[in-house]
Amino acid sequence: MKVAVIGGTGKMGGAIARKLSEKNEVIIGSRDPERAKLAAGGIPGARGADYAAAAGDCDVAVFALPYSAIGAAEGLGGALSGKLVLSMVVPLRREGGMLRYALERGSAAEELARLLPGSRVATAFNNVPVAMLLEEEVAAIDILVATDTREAYEEAAAVVRTIPNLRPLYAGPLSEAGAVERMTPLLLNLAKLNETKSLSTRFVSEEG
Numbered sequence: 012m013k014v015a016v017i018g019g020t021g022k023m024g025g026a027i028a029r030k031l032s033e034k035n036e037v038i039i040g041s042r043d044p045e046r047a048k049l050a051a052g053g054i055p056g057a058r059g060a061d062y063a064a065a066a067g068d069c070d071v072a073v074f075a076l077p078y079s080a081i082g083a084a085e086g087l088g089g090a091l092s093g094k095l096v097l098s099m100v101v102p103l104r105r106e107g108g109m110l111r112y113a114l115e116r117g118s119a120a121e122e123l124a125r126l127l128p129g130s131r132v133a134t135a136f137n138n139v140p141v142a143m144l145l146e147e148e149v150a151a152i153d154i155l156v157a158t159d160t161r162e163a164y165e166e167a168a169a170v171v172r173t174i175p176n177l178r179p180l181y182a183g184p185l186s187e188a189g190a191v192e193r194m195t196p197l198l199l200n201l202a203k204l205n206e207t208k209s210l211s212t213r214f215v216s217e218e219g
């Protein structure tokens with residue numbers, strides 16, 4: 012699959028691009044194509060492009076932008092029309108030493124879907140700390156995918172499964188994206204308050 016990582020020059024984008032590049036053709040998208048090429052140079056098989064070219068060239072796009080920058084999607088609607096878009100964006104703010112979810116209602120993924128009306132938008136990778144993605148072997152983590160149809164979930168799940176040890180779980184329609192995104196500040200606060208290393212999501216059942 013050809014996967015564009017919009018914001019692939021960043022911490023999270025770079026880490027997910029490296030993992031995805033093991034089984035996919037990766038295009039690093041940056042506002043600055045030179046920065047994209049530089050970042051792609053460090054990832055085997057990857058290439059760099061500006062956001063529009065990366066979006067136009069891919070089968071699937073991963074958005075790894077800060078929440079404050081998701082307006083960049085506005086110009087990409089045509090290039091991403093008919094495509095799957097995975098959002099790892101989490102709106103965060105600091106308050107009294109705690110991290111808080113920054114939106115009163117809705118979610119970043121739903122905002123992205125409004126900016127990209129022709130795309131199938133899904134959450135993915137929101138609850139994976141970058142430190143865990145940088146490990147050579149990623150721990151067993153559940154990736155919560157909220158998206159409007161089962162078909163879009165299956166498409167997103169196929170991308171998630173290209174990274175060993177990651178288990179996709181269907182979290183329901185995109186209206187559930189806020190519940191998924193809200194877990195990120197909880198995980199970050201838990202790690203800080205309990206002085207653990209980075210924490211992520213792994214659900215247990217009666218079967219273990």
Ligand SMILES: NC(=O)c1ccc[n+]([C@@H]2O[C@H](COP(=O)([O-])OP(=O)(O)OC[C@H]3O[C@@H](n4cnc5c(N)ncnc54)[C@H](OP(=O)(O)O)[C@@H]3O)[C@@H](O)[C@H]2O)c1
Nearest residue numbers: 018020021022023041042075076077080100101137140141
């Ligand atoms: N860090 C984590 O552990 C983690 C875990 C899960 C989810 N997330 C979420 O993933 C997203 C990316 O996080 P990150 O820590 O990787 O972000 P980051 O490194 O600060 O930024 C990612 C990239 O966004 C691009 N960008 C576009 N417009 C921007 C603007 N106005 N200001 C700053 N950067 C801009 C930049 O690429 P160009 O300038 O090259 O275009 C930058 O390299 C966030 O929404 C975050 O909440 C992060």
